[in-house]
Amino acid sequence: MPATRVVVNIPGEDAYNVRVGAGVLDALGSSMRGVPVLADARQVLVITDANVGPLYLARAKASLAQAGYRVSDICVPAGEEAKSLTVLGEVLEPMAALALERDCVVVALGGGCVGDLAGFAAATYMRGVQVVQVPTTLLSMVDSSVGGKTGVNLSAGKNLVGAFKQPAFVCADTEVLATLPPREWACGCGEVAKTALIDGDEFFFWLSDQASAVVDRQPDAVSEAIARCVVFKADVVAQDKTESRGVRECLNYGHTLAHAIEKISGYGTYSHGHAVAEGMRFAARMGMRLADMPVELAQAQGQLLDDLGLPELGWEASPAQVLDVMKRDKKARHGQVRFVCLHDVGQWRLQDVADGVILEELEEYFAQKRR
Structure with missing residues (x-):
């Protein structure tokens, strides 16, 4: 090729x-x-x-x-x-x-x-x-x-x-x-999945169909996935070079919780991409609550992450500690935590989220893991 x-x-x-x-x-x-x-x-x-x-x-x-x-x-x-x-x-x-x-x-x-x-x-x-x-x-x-x-x-x-x-x-x-070791391959797949969700239907459905080929590192599928990601990111960066216009922030989908996971658990405990995948699962909760994200899309996202070798993490922490780390993240503004929330594939918005809502969702998120 x-x-x-x-x-x-x-x-x-x-x-x-x-x-x-x-x-x-x-x-x-x-x-x-x-x-x-x-x-x-x-x-x-x-x-x-x-x-x-x-x-x-x-x-x-x-x-x-x-x-x-x-x-x-x-x-x-x-x-x-x-x-x-x-x-x-x-x-x-x-x-x-x-x-x-x-x-x-x-x-x-x-x-x-x-x-x-x-x-x-x-x-x-x-x-x-x-x-x-x-x-x-x-x-x-x-x-x-x-x-x-x-x-x-x-x-x-x-x-x-x-x-x-x-x-x-x-x-x-x-x-x-x-x-590349399997852990690092799955790590990259997390960012590929993130890009597909915020890009649009064509990439999302292509990746859903080609997930096994990407996991198996088939050259054509891998090159296609990389090229699609680069094209999308290049377009976003061209619109918002310094993340000052609110466009480039879509690339942070899943990263709000991901950075907290990495910080609290210790950098390197989980790969960045797997932390992002977990962050996407939590962001879906926020999307369903705040942006009318259909439950079917949350389920399809979860299935895609599973198919790419990114199962749910067994990670857990104090909701108050997680919130504190989120508020210190560079993406926060005036101590206000913001999430990239999806309404549909390729349709997103940046959402300020009240502390109480985050704590409620974290409590339920961790409770579900324990069931």
Whole structure:
């Protein structure tokens, strides 16, 4: 299957290509030379992690060197541990020690955590250098590598320090997904499901029909799912680059509870995508209560998540504790928790929800888990 090219066109930014296909990592260097803002760069810094580096760093560096770039690399811890101010400093100091100049390019080779960290480093080093995203997980291919959100975590919550930094190019090689562990594959499926619900009927029904093919990692189905997600996200980001117009917030469907789950249980206890899937189940409760979401849609969503290998979590916490974490999330406004609620597939609204309603629904949500 030939590579797919999706163009992300954001007002006020240079348009950039997302290249999706098998084997495109080996053409990374030549592809970058074809991007005007990268064509004359001399220095490239590849930032990767302890899991991805042994698998794909040599291939990436070989392609970059063949294209004439002078290549250095930095390896950071795998997972959310990398997304800290401490690790950010451990990246920025070596960048300065390497004498990287303003025309250098940062290449993020890894999953979402590497992409967020490397993107933020690129946004802040010398007040901004170019970044290329080379996602190596399904989650990062369908979500975090596109759209320009970068950042690190604080003890108070996820992604509380960051910047919007659009990549100059995104290279998504579907062949690297073969080494993805089952947990991480299911994690990506959570974000695919989220996108299908907020996109519309065509994607939702396609994914419902193709769920087993996606779970089995059939190449055509996987490439199609990635391309559909990228096209949708590119359109949303083009309308609302900095999440200031209320359009981009649809991408947070399921994330209000998901971030609370990750924070309370400890980052890494549950994968981000599985937490999002659980958040979607809870958001369906809010949708039925506040947005006339049909019970049949809530059931269809639950079935899709089950079919994608994302069963309900056995997680439970104090409703008061969950509410407190939700109120501290960066998506809250003036201490008011907001949910993306669905009325139907592709029809959503951002809903302020009273504390009492959230506590009631959390009580019932946890009670149902205990039955």
